Amino acid sequence: MHDPEDAGFEDEAFDPDEVVWVRGVDYVAGWRDATDAGGELADALAAAGFDTAGLEWQAKANADGSGAVRLVISAAAAHDVAALVRAVARLGKVS
Template sequence: MDGIGDDGFDGEGLDPDAVLWVRGVDYLAGWRDATEAAAELGDALAAAGVDTTRTKLRAAAAADGSGVVRLELSTAVAREVAMRARVVTARWREVS
C-alpha cells in the first residue's frame, strides 16, 4: 500500500481503495493485526512441514482499516499445502 509495485498499481487500472487513505480510519491497527496473523500462519505452515522459504506472507490493511494477510505460494507448495490439509482432515474424521 506504499506505492508503485504494490496493490493498486498493477498496470491494469488503479484501485482507489488500495491507495487512498481515509481520515479517521485506523489502518495501523489493522496492519498490526495482520502482521501478527501472518506470523501465526507462517509458524503453522512451518510446523506442518511446509517449506516456508518458498512462501510469501504480506500484511496489509484494507480500505476499511481491517487487517488483510496475503499468502503467495508456488503451485508446487500450494499442492503440498492442499495435500497436507486433506490428510489432516481425513485423520480428524477418523477420530470423530
C-alpha cells in the same frame, strides 16, 4: 514466531492510490493484525513440515481498516496445503 525482519516478509513500496484514507479508520491496527496473522501462518506451516524458505507474504490494511495477508507459495506447496486442509476438514471443524 516470524518477525517482519525475517526473510519471506515482503515489503512493497507504498502506493497512495491503492488506499482510500478515511478519517477515524485505524489502518495501523489492521496492518498489525495482518502482520501477526502472516507470522502465525508461516509458523504453522513450518510446524507442519512445510519448507518456508520460498514463502513470501505481505501484511496490509484494507480500505476499511481490516488486515489482509498476501501469500505467495509455489504450486507444489499449494497442493500440499490443500491436502492438509482437506485432512483437517475430515477430522472436524478448525477452532
